[in-house]
Amino acid sequence: MKRLIHLKVNGEPYEVAIHPYRTLAEVLREELDLIGTKEACKQGDCGSCTVIMDGKTVTSCLTLAVEAEGREIRTIEGEAKNGKLSPVQQAFVDHGAIQCGYCTPGMVMSATALLEQNPKPTEHDVRMGIAGNICRCTGYTKIVEAILALAEGGKK
Amino acid sequence: MRLPKFEYLGPKTVQEACSLLAQHGDKAKVMAGGTDVLNVMKERKIRPEYLIGLRAISDLSYIKADADGIKIGALTTLTDLANSAVVKEKFPCLAEVPMKMATVQIRNMGTIGGNLCNAAPSADTAPILICLGAKAKIAGPKGERVVALEDFFTGPGKTVLGKGELLVEIQVPNQPAKTAGAYLKMSRVSVDLAIVGVGVVVTREGDSCKDIKITLGAVAPTPIRAKKAEAVVKGKKIDDALLEEAGKIASQEAKPIDDVRGSAFYRTEIVKVYTKRAIKQAMEQAK
Numbered sequence: 001m002k003r004l005i006h007l008k009v010n011g012e013p014y015e016v017a018i019h020p021y022r023t024l025a026e027v028l029r030e031e032l033d034l035i036g037t038k039e040a041c042k043q044g045d046c047g048s049c050t051v052i053m054d055g056k057t058v059t060s061c062l063t064l065a066v067e068a069e070g071r072e073i074r075t076i077e078g079e080a081k082n083g084k085l086s087p088v089q090q091a092f093v094d095h096g097a098i099q100c101g102y103c104t105p106g107m108v109m110s111a112t113a114l115l116e117q118n119p120k121p122t123e124h125d126v127r128m129g130i131a132g133n134i135c136r137c138t139g140y141t142k143i144v145e146a147i148l149a150l151a152e153g154g155k156k
Numbered sequence: 157m158r159l160p161k162f163e164y165l166g167p168k169t170v171q172e173a174c175s176l177l178a179q180h181g182d183k184a185k186v187m188a189g190g191t192d193v194l195n196v197m198k199e200r201k202i203r204p205e206y207l208i209g210l211r212a213i214s215d216l217s218y219i220k221a222d223a224d225g226i227k228i229g230a231l232t233t234l235t236d237l238a239n240s241a242v243v244k245e246k247f248p249c250l251a252e253v254p255m256k257m258a259t260v261q262i263r264n265m266g267t268i269g270g271n272l273c274n275a276a277p278s279a280d281t282a283p284i285l286i287c288l289g290a291k292a293k294i295a296g297p298k299g300e301r302v303v304a305l306e307d308f309f310t311g312p313g314k315t316v317l318g319k320g321e322l323l324v325e326i327q328v329p330n331q332p333a334k335t336a337g338a339y340l341k342m343s344r345v346s347v348d349l350a351i352v353g354v355g356v357v358v359t360r361e362g363d364s365c366k367d368i369k370i371t372l373g374a375v376a377p378t379p380i381r382a383k384k385a386e387a388v389v390k391g392k393k394i395d396d397a398l399l400e401e402a403g404k405i406a407s408q409e410a411k412p413i414d415d416v417r418g419s420a421f422y423r424t425e426i427v428k429v430y431t432k433r434a435i436k437q438a439m440e441q442a443k
C-alpha cells in the first residue's frame with residue numbers, strides 16, 4: 001500500500017505517495033526528479049548517493065523514504081545558491097577535483113558536512129571524512145587539496 | 157538493487173514494537189539504522205513480509221551515566237557513541253571503537269543495538285563491551301530481563317532474543333581503578349568487516365596485570381572470551397615472553413574459518429600477534 005509522505009528537500013516541501021520499500025535515493029531521483037544524487041553500489045559502500053539528513057550525511061540508498069518523513073534533507077541541487085556555486089563546489093572546480101564527475105555530488109555533500117562540523121580539519125580528518133565516498137577515477141589527492149584549501153580559511 | 161516488497165510498521169513505543177514482533181513472528185524483521193538489514197534484503201537473503209522500523213521510538217537513543225556506570229539506548233548511533241563526552245571520559249576504549257567501523261555515513265545511521273543484534277561474528281562493538289562486562293537489557297511480552305552480553309550471542313546472526321523480544325539498552329558497569337582497554341581490528345581498510353578483532357581490558361597493579369579479559373571477534377561463530385589466555389596473564393608481571401605465551405594460547409582458543417576475507421591459518425596467526433599487542437596497549441593505557 002502506498003503511503004503519503006512529506007519530505008523537506010533543500011528547503012522545499014514535497015508530498016509524495018510511495019511504497020514503503022522505496023529508498024530515499026529512488027524517491028529523490030525518480031519521484032522528485034532530483035537526479036544530481038547518484039546511485040552506484042546501492043549497498044551503502046560507495047557514497048555516491050550521500051545526502052545530508054538533519055545535518056548528518058547518510059547513504060540515501062540505505063535510507064527508506066518513509067523514514068525520511070518530516071526530516072530536513074539536503075542534496076547537491078540545493079548547494080549552489082542564486083547561480084553561484086557553494087564554496088565546496090567552487091573549490092572542487094578550482095582544484096580540478098572532478099574527473100568523470102560521478103562521485104562528485106556525494107563527495108561534495110560529505111565535504112560540506114565535514115567542514116560544517118569541523119571547520120579546520122587536518123588532512124587526516126579530511127581523508128577520514130571522505131572515507132565513505134569512493135572515486136573510481138582515484139582522483140583523491142585533488143579532492144583532499146580542495147577541501148583543505150577551505151579548511152585553511154581560504155574561501156570558506 | 158531494489159528492495160523486495162514489504163509492509164512497513166513504525167511503532168512509537170517499545171511495548172508496541174514488542175507486540176508487533178510477537179504478533180508477526182518470523183514474518184517480521186526489526187530494523188534500527190537499516191545498514192545491515194536493508195542490504196541483506198536487497199540481496200534477497202531475507203524477505204520479511206513486515207519490516208518493523210524502530211526510528212520513531214525516540215526514547216531509545218541516549219547515553220546516561222549513573223552510580224553503576226553508563227546506560228546506552230539501543231538506538232544510539234555509532235557517531236553519537238564515538239562523540240559522547242561521558243563515554244570518552246569513563247570508557248575511552250569503547251569510544252574509540254566506532255571510529256574503527258564503517259564510514260561516516262554508516263556511523264551516522266548504524267546503531268549500537270543494531271550492530272549487536274545483527275550478531276555478526278565480526279561485530280566490532282562486541283569484544284570491548286564483553287570485556288567491560290556489559291549487560292543487555294531486553295524488553296518483551298513478559299516484561300524486561302537483563303543478560304550478560306557475553307551470553308547474548310548464540311551463533312552467526314543469532315542471539316538469545318526470543319519471540320517478541322527487543323534489545324533496548326546496553327549497560328556498562330564502572331571499572332576498578334587503573335583499568336583500561338584496547339580494541340585492535342585487522343581489516344583491509346577500517347571500512348571493511350573485521351578479519352580479526354581483539355578486545356582486551358586490563359586492571360593494572362604496578363607492572364602486573366591484576367585482572368584481564370580478552371574477547372576475540374571474527375574467529376568463531378560468536379565473539380568469544382579467550383579464558384585460557386586470560387589465565388596465563390592474570391596476576392602476573394607482564395613481560396614479552398608472557399605476552400608471547402598469551403598470544404599463542406589465545407590463537408589456540410580461536411576457531412576461525414576460511415572465507416573471502418582471510419584464511420583460518422591467517423586469522424590464527426593474527427590472533428597471536430594482536431592479542432599480544434592489545435594487552436601491551438591496554439597495560440600502557442592503564443598506568
